[in-house]
Amino acid sequence: MKHLYCFYFLVFISFQSFSQAPSSTADYNLPQKRLLIQLCSSFLYATYQGKIDEDSATVLSAKIYKLPLLLSTDEGFHDSSDEAFLDGSALLEKGNITAFNKILAKTKGTTKIKLLLQAGNFYLSKPGAKPENLQNALYNIKEAVQISNELKIQKWQHQSITLLGKYYAKAHNLEESKNCFIKVVNECRKQNDQKALADALANQAQFLPIFDPQKEVILNEVIKLYNTLGLQEKMIVNYLKIVVIHYYSGNLKLALKGFYQSLYYQRKAGFKHIHFTEATISYIELLQNNSKSALYYALKSIKTMETINDYNFADDYYLRLGNVYLALGHFEEAKATYEKSIKEGQNGSNTGGWYKSFVSLVAAMSSKGKDQEAIDYINSMTAMYPPPNLFDKMILANTKALCYDKLNNFAMAEKNYKEMDNCAQKILAPETVIDILNLYSNMTAFYAYRYKVKEATFYANRVSAIAQVYKQNFSSEKLESSLSKIDSLNGNYLSALKHHQIYKKLNDKFVNFSKNKEIEELKIQYETKNKEKEIKLLSNQSKLQKSELQKSQLLNYLAIGSSVLFLITIALLYNRYRLKQRNHAKLEQKEREIHKKNINLKHLLDEKEWLLKEIHHRVKNNLQTVISLLNSQSAYLDNDMALSAIKNSQHRIHSMSLIHQKLYNSENISTINMPNYIKELVEYLKESFSTGQRIRFEINVAPLELDVVQAVPLGLILNESITNSIKYAFPDDRSGLINVTLEKVKESYYLLTISDNGIGYNTTACADRKNSFGMSLIKGLSDDLEGKLSIENQNGTIIKIEFLAEFLIDKK
Secondary structure, three states, X not given: OHHHXXXXXXXXXXXXXXXXXXXXXXXXXXXXXXXXXHHHHHHHHHHOOOOOOHHHHHHHHHHHOOOOHHHHOOOOOOOOOOHXXXXXXXXXXXXXXXXXXXXXXXXXXXXXXXXXXXXXXXXHOOOOOOHHHHHHHHHHHHHHHHHHHHXXXXXXXXXXXXXXXXHHHHOOXXXXXXXXXXXXXXXXXXXXXXXXXXXXXXXXXHOXXXXXXXXXXXXXXXXXXXXXXXXHHHHHHHHHHHHHHHHHOOOHHHHHHHHHXXXXXXXXXXXXXXXXXXXXXXXXXXXXXXXXXXXXXXXHHHHHHHHOOOOOOHHHHHHHHHHHHHHOOOHHHHHHHHHHHHHHHHHOOOOOHHHHHHHHHHHHHHHOOOHHHHHHHHHXXXXXXXXXXXXXXXXXXXXXXXXHHHOOOHHHHHHHHHHHHHHHHHHOXXXXXXXXXXXXXXXXXXXXXXXXXXXXXXXXXXXXXXXXXXXXXXXXXXXXXXXXXHHHHOOOHHHHHHHHHHHHHHHHHHHHHHOOHHHHHHHHHHHOHHHHHHHHHHHXXXXXXXXXXXXXXXXXXXXXXXXXXXXXXXXXXXXXXXXXXXXXXXXXXXXXXXXXXXXXXXXXXXXXXXXXXXXXXXXXXXXXXXXXXXXXXHOOOOOHHHHHHHXXXXXXXXXXXXXXXXXXXXXXXXXXXXXXXXXXXXXXXXXXXXXXXXXXXXXXEOOEXXXXXXXXXXXXXXXXXXXXXXXXXXXXXXXXXXEEEEEEEEOOEEEEEEEEOOOOOOHHHHHHHOOOHHHHHHHHHHXXXXXXXXXXXXOXXXXXXXXXXXXXXXXO
């Protein structure tokens, strides 16, 4: 009864505004018109969130687009060539039952069956499923079944039994309904009639409960059959039914993927009213915290609305765009968009979205710190427009609670949260569950940050219980932040940290994007669309004028140009002949000189390469001599610090010596192959410290070669970092892992990472070692590379250096 009351109220307040909308269906064929009614009714049903039933949504959709109501349900027996059928259908649409019955009494045979089915369909389509309507439907359907059995025409037998199945479903006799549909399906399979089978299966699936596992199985077969038959519009309708199953089952990722696929099918079928699907995609993307895609498709839905001149749901589209702006922290844009939605809702389309926009506008004001102003605005608006239903009353109470909370009026905040809770318990359903989960998350946060652990835990558990019942994989910033606070207050710090990390991850998605210039580009693209059209029109006019002028000038210049071109061509050909003779002799002389110079240059280049190799060889030998001298010196030392210093110096010298050895042995004497160099350096350090199998090394180096100017400091940094990890990261002979990575992060920029899973650095001890020679060397060498150095303590020590590779040879 509540749904029926809401339906008549909505039709009354909406009929005038909807009837003013110009028709955008003039070039649609019959299947496209049926698709429009079905997509519009689905959108309305979801938008009103259970305030009206599906039949009421269908009636309202037909009124909006001025299409016959029975068009969406009479496909099996609609006959545009039967004049009596068309006259009878028109009378039913007008509600003239007496005149219809007169026509019905005069007909017989298949025409009578069609009119009886249309009458049964008419009564079944009435909102509210009143007993008298169901009784009238059954009377007409049974007579159709009787006549079709007498005539033994299988098509009409199937149509009659199918409509009887729909009657039983409306009368909540699901077992009888199921038997009717199964009977038709089995007979269609025997006949191998693919079209009839697809229709029968579609009807069977339509009236199964949404969580019945057979529903999705049957719909998949229906989609396959319609796709094979090329019936795109019917395939789209049934594909969306699967998407709805995924949505109400809490599988938002699968539902989102389905809506994207449906959008592709709609475009392919030439269906223009794609703003229903675009707006829905924006809504789900925002639920998934994908703010970039949410903004894009919110703007797309408005652009489609303007392109096809269909403003029937403008308030809802502006509402969804405003929600995206608000989530991104663009409060002024959100406020302006909400105001536009309210204006559209009050003056025009009135799908109910404007009241949500009013509440969202208050939230935008509160986000700017204007909480008292927001409360005053609520009071003034609700005095003129009280909440029309429990859902709007619920979201209004939540918004007031948030404002009072920020004003530190906790008593009023709690009072409004209690009112919100009371409303939520009364309207909890699959259509409202996501909104209710978000509102309970706000209530949980309110108590958590008032240090009322018992109440906060109670509502957090309620969120979890509701999500489990409705199979929702729910998570939000407010909920994760509250759970972190609750666990912290209970002393469960590990769990608190986990919830805080999830909260940061969700929050960073919005923060990062709101700083991104792409949002400004999308806004500019939308706001300047009309200006671009005007510029394009002026540009086309200018081009047309220039084209006419150029045509007249071209004729004049063509004759003169042709004569001049001919004379120039003759002169050029003669001059070319003379030049060719002179140049030929000069070229032969030049060629002999160049060949001689090339021989000399090659000889000089070979000498240079030999000398460079010899230099690298001698430098390497000298460095090895220094290492040997240091080794000899260490034999006469008994001071541990001195021995350690000599050992460190040997490692540093070896890292440089290895570079000169590589240059000497390589064909390329100017660059170092970094993967080979790093592997050999690591092997040397591993052997020097005799780590054995206690410490493992993982090396992942991108295939590149660096100039010796960069390779030397890079090698020294690697030596210092790996030596520190071996010496300090794994005390008491612990086993561990040292990871060395050199990877490309963007064009010409590389990131060197040396990490271990050891004990990490002690911040107190680290402060003492910040000025040590090793750390000073790493910092100085990083500056030489003009790189960015960072040191992290996360499950061990992580040293990162990002630098620009010069004289780069990337083998990829």
